[in-house]
Amino acid sequence: MWIKTIKGLGIFLTFSLLLINCQTIQTALENALQSISLTDFKANIQTLSSDEFGGRAPATPGEEKTVNFLQQKFAELGLKPGNGDSYFQEVPMLAMKVEPTAKLRVFKKPTTLEFNFSQDFMAWTLRGVEESGFDQADLVFVGYGIVAPEYNWNDYEGVDVKDKVVIILINDPGFETNDPNLFNGKAMTYYGRWTYKFEEAARQGAKGALIIHETAPAAYPWEVVQNSWGGTNYTLASEDNNMSRCAVEGWLSLEASQKILETAGLNYADLKQKATQPGFKGFSLVLQASLHFKNDVSHVTSRNVAALYEGGERADEVIIFTSHWDHFGTDPSLEGDNIFNGALDNATGTAGLIELARAFTNLKQKPKRSFLFLAVTGEEQGLLGSQYYATHPLFPLAKTVAVINIDSLNIWGPMKDITVIGYGLSQLDQYVEEEASKEGRQVNPDPTPERGSFYRSDHFSFAKQGVPAIYFSPGVDHVVHGKKWGLEQRDKYLAANYHKPSDEFDPNWDLSGAIQDLQLIFKIAYRLSEEATFPNWNEGTEFKHLRDQMMGIND
Numbered sequence: 001m002w003i004k005t006i007k008g009l010g011i012f013l014t015f016s017l018l019l020i021n022c023q024t025i026q027t028a029l030e031n032a033l034q035s036i037s038l039t040d041f042k043a044n045i046q047t048l049s050s051d052e053f054g055g056r057a058p059a060t061p062g063e064e065k066t067v068n069f070l071q072q073k074f075a076e077l078g079l080k081p082g083n084g085d086s087y088f089q090e091v092p093m094l095a096m097k098v099e100p101t102a103k104l105r106v107f108k109k110p111t112t113l114e115f116n117f118s119q120d121f122m123a124w125t126l127r128g129v130e131e132s133g134f135d136q137a138d139l140v141f142v143g144y145g146i147v148a149p150e151y152n153w154n155d156y157e158g159v160d161v162k163d164k165v166v167i168i169l170i171n172d173p174g175f176e177t178n179d180p181n182l183f184n185g186k187a188m189t190y191y192g193r194w195t196y197k198f199e200e201a202a203r204q205g206a207k208g209a210l211i212i213h214e215t216a217p218a219a220y221p222w223e224v225v226q227n228s229w230g231g232t233n234y235t236l237a238s239e240d241n242n243m244s245r246c247a248v249e250g251w252l253s254l255e256a257s258q259k260i261l262e263t264a265g266l267n268y269a270d271l272k273q274k275a276t277q278p279g280f281k282g283f284s285l286v287l288q289a290s291l292h293f294k295n296d297v298s299h300v301t302s303r304n305v306a307a308l309y310e311g312g313e314r315a316d317e318v319i320i321f322t323s324h325w326d327h328f329g330t331d332p333s334l335e336g337d338n339i340f341n342g343a344l345d346n347a348t349g350t351a352g353l354i355e356l357a358r359a360f361t362n363l364k365q366k367p368k369r370s371f372l373f374l375a376v377t378g379e380e381q382g383l384l385g386s387q388y389y390a391t392h393p394l395f396p397l398a399k400t401v402a403v404i405n406i407d408s409l410n411i412w413g414p415m416k417d418i419t420v421i422g423y424g425l426s427q428l429d430q431y432v433e434e435e436a437s438k439e440g441r442q443v444n445p446d447p448t449p450e451r452g453s454f455y456r457s458d459h460f461s462f463a464k465q466g467v468p469a470i471y472f473s474p475g476v477d478h479v480v481h482g483k484k485w486g487l488e489q490r491d492k493y494l495a496a497n498y499h500k501p502s503d504e505f506d507p508n509w510d511l512s513g514a515i516q517d518l519q520l521i522f523k524i525a526y527r528l529s530e531e532a533t534f535p536n537w538n539e540g541t542e543f544k545h546l547r548d549q550m551m552g553i554n555d
């Protein structure tokens with residue numbers, strides 16, 4: 001009898017303690033969540049995207065202002081320097097600008113076609129050289145320019161492209177055909193990205209690589225190509241001075257491409273159709289081309305900003321938040337507004353990082369694991385800052401629990417859902433699903449996977465090294481206006497403002513949805529900090545063996 005009573009009392013006590021414990025955690029989290037400030041968030045977006053910050057290009061006065069601003073904000077919140085006694089991680093880069101008077105000439109006797117820089121083509125070199133180009137080089141059409149053994153695909157098979165210039169289609173055969181058995185169907189694979197196309201062309205020994213631009217498969221209009229590569233281009237400095245890259249990389253406008261193909265007696269639509277067929281092989285266009293340009297090259301140092309909030313129990317285990325602070329700067333050659341303010345992309349994410357940091361410092365009890373707030377440079381130039389960090393980590397990658405990337409937050413108001421780019425790839429999904437469902441919110445995959453967003457922001461640099469990484473994007477199912485409206489807003493932004501000087505702060509933005517997303521992200525990260533497990537990539541992903549390897553897991 002007494003045993004029963006005591007046992008009953010014990011259960012009662014345990015239950016009460018649990019309840020108190022739960023309530024304290026809840027209250028503590030509530031305080032932290034409420035400390036995320038709409039007012040500060042808005043003000044910080046305005047500052048970062050102001051004309052005074054000049055569009056935040058790496059190694060410009062805009063960088064100076066941006067990284068100092070971030071350092072000050074993190075220091076004020078009591079975060080420690082993430083790199084020894086410094087809040088900065090230096091990132092050595094080459095900065096390069098191509099002389100915009102360059103002409104591309106294509107020859108088929110007796111015809112000579114002449115094309116203008118920017119209007120018809122964009123070209124640059126990532127080699128650290130004062131001039132570059134090609135002279136009477138053979139043009140070779142290599143379809144999608146893909147070598148993918150796992151898909152039994154090789155556009156370069158039996159084709160000699162050494163010292164020649166390859167012409168490549170953007171995206172991959174799955175996109176064009178919508179055939180789920182070709183690559184990843186409509187969803188873009190890494191083979192569809194321009195970054196891959198140039199890497200592969202260089203491996204094949206091509207002198208030049210020119211991608212045919214088409215808006216749908218590229219996911220952006222020609223103007224974005226002009227803006228993205230028309231100013232100063234940056235790349236990570238390397239020991240070989242990047243001489244392993246092609247001498248020339250670039251894009252051709254669709255109109256210019258069609259003219260070139262017609263001169264070769266070919267039709268773009270036919271060629272594209274042929275290139276989607278398994279067994280397609282590249283072939284010579286029997287045309288020659290010349291292009292020369294001066295390249296104004298300099299060695300510069302840019303900076304990642306790294307601020308640490310140390311955990312209370314396992315401080316050596318780190319959860320990283322990434323958000324790129326950089327954008328395209330100012331282009332003096334443009335008439336009218338020539339400042340790329342990058343308000344949505346990515347002053348919102350950078351300001352969001354500050355709010356997340358604020359939330360963690362408002363926890364009554366320190367989280368068990370540490371948090372690194374990493375505002376990276378050079379994202380717009382090819383994920384440079386994150387790539388540098390992932391290959392020169394400040395904290396061991398094997399002790400890095402996860403990377404949470406924020407690039408462009410929600411400006412359209414509260415959504416019933418949140419988008420996870422790369423949904424289905426890692427165990428991190430579970431955390432998102434559980435926390436989102438507590439708020440009655442849905443987790444959705446990328447509504448437009450054909451745009452290849454998974455390869456287009458900083459989490460990918462970590463994925464490539466094996467660290468589980470997740471990329472949050474705004475939901476699309478608007479609480480008041482619904483899903484169709486939500487998708488329309490995204491498309492409108494993409495067409496009108498993405499990577500254009502018009503990506504400016506607008507006082508009419510409804511940032512309450514961004515606050516809601518930040519709170520959700522905070523809860524997910526907090527859960528990760530309280531656990532002892534290390535999430536992994538899912539079986540069958542190309543990243544899992546890398547994580548297994550670094551964690552000493554044999555599979």
Ligand SMILES: [Zn+2]
Nearest residue numbers: 345346407408
């Ligand atoms: Zn961005």
